[in-house]
Amino acid sequence: GAVVSQHPSWVICKSGTSVKIECRSLDFQATTMFWYRQFPKQSLMLMATSNEGSKATYEQGVEKDKFLINHASLTLSTLTVTSAHPEDSSFYICSARPYRGGTSSLQETQYFGPGTRLLVL
Amino acid sequence: GQQVMQIPQYQHVQEGEDFTTYCNSSTTLSNIQWYKQRPGGHPVFLIQLVKSGEVKKQKRLTFQFGEAKKNSSLHITATQTTDVGTYFCAGGDNFNKFYFGSGTKLNVKP
Numbered sequence: 001g002a003v004v005s006q007h008p009s010w011v012i013c014k015s016g017t018s019v020k021i022e023c024r025s026l027d028f029q030a031t032t033m034f035w036y037r038q039f040p041k042q043s044l045m046l047m048a049t050s051n052e053g054s055k056a057t058y059e060q061g062v063e064k065d066k067f068l069i070n071h072a073s074l075t076l077s078t079l080t081v082t083s084a085h086p087e088d089s090s091f092y093i094c095s096a097r098p099y100r101g102g103t104s105s106l107q108e109t110q111y112f113g114p115g116t117r118l119l120v121l
Numbered sequence: 122g123q124q125v126m127q128i129p130q131y132q133h134v135q136e137g138e139d140f141t142t143y144c145n146s147s148t149t150l151s152n153i154q155w156y157k158q159r160p161g162g163h164p165v166f167l168i169q170l171v172k173s174g175e176v177k178k179q180k181r182l183t184f185q186f187g188e189a190k191k192n193s194s195l196h197i198t199a200t201q202t203t204d205v206g207t208y209f210c211a212g213g214d215n216f217n218k219f220y221f222g223s224g225t226k227l228n229v230k231p
Contacts, residue, residue, distance in 0.1 A: 046221070109154070112164050
């Protein structure tokens, strides 16, 4: 159980185009999903918290107009990198926290997707 | 924002030797999680610590959470080649957001 998928697994695009990445929780519902990016040989950096039915909250320094997040349902969040540039090339990983109903636990585990490698030429 | 420091950055050990990685937070944490990431893979959840001074064991792995809930450690006894990978800690704040440490890359020589 607790499987999270991401699509696509890798993408190559030209500079200036927009890229959409999907994050799905396959066997559980998730009111909250997180988006991270990871540069080669570096740690994961939290970009934003995606909340179902409301606006995402972005970490300091992350441009919300550049990285559009939509959490349309309890099993799907999307990250759109708008007008991508070579410096946006990275490994983007989402994670999802299961929805337990009622008051969510502050100690809930998050489950990671396999990641999406983006290369902008 | 919250900062989580992790040392060492790299560790090369001979198979059978012990290994320890340490995490230190600039603020008091709500909880801390540990992950392992193999090259080309995604982080895999290992464990979560919540209580001050908590110690948990998973076979050869021992996890500790400091009394002040600002530091944590992962100790592997008698490393094996299957332990190779990067180990990350992730500190949780009161809003259940997690901030990852810089990771420790472990290489085990057979």
